Amino acid sequence: MTIRVVLADDQPLVRAGLRVLIADTPDLDVAGEAGTGAQAVQLVRDAQPDVVLMDIRMPGMDGIEATRMIMANPTAARVIILTTFDDDDYVYAALRAGASGFLVKDMALEDILAAIRIVAAGDALLAPGVTRRLIEEFAARPEPAPPQREIDGITEREREVLTLIGRGMSNGEIAAQLCISTATAKAHVAHLLTKLGARDRVQLVIVAYEAGLVSPYR
Secondary structure, three states: OOOEEEEEEOOHHHHHHHHHHHHOOOOOEEEEEOOHHHHHHHHHEEEEEOEEEEEOOOOOOOHHHHHHHHHOOOOOOEEEEEEEEHHHHHHHHHHOOEEEEEEEOOHHHHHHHHHHHHHHHOOOOOOHHHHHHHHHHHHHHOOOOOOOOOOOOOHHHHHHHHHHOOOOOHHHHHHHHHHHOOHHHHHHHHHHHHOOOOOOHHHHHHHHOOOOOOOOOO
């Protein structure tokens, strides 16, 4: 199955580079390009892509608002934010808007392709290196402080798993930490997604921080 990708970035050179990269990949196809957030929203409605690579800083409507609008409407599209390290202030807002993860613009090309496939398959980009660092960075910022929320209807073990998800751990790392099998860890994650009405692991991270289960100091 071919994964259809929309490229949303106000820099034509960035879009051109991504377009060439995707054109050389048999299982990916560029469904369209947008230079503004408003164009990206309209393009998603018209083209019905699987994944949107969304820049944050664009004229007019930025990538965060565009992501919010895309995710507010019934759509199969999932959004990956294109970011640079000086965009850390926007990370929490992007997650809240419904983004399924992050790509750093100067990361390895094969990692970009892998990320598109991961998100298209319904997973989220949370565990390795850069994303974990970004999550720690936005969590450490005192403003805006995440609102506290109560979590009801989950078991104590599920609460432990949610805490470890909030720390950016993969299923394998959770299994090792709790001395359970990877399959059991995966089942706990699936139960949490259902019970908490979360779309993916990114939203579970948000829940963990908002519930106070995870902080930069714990």
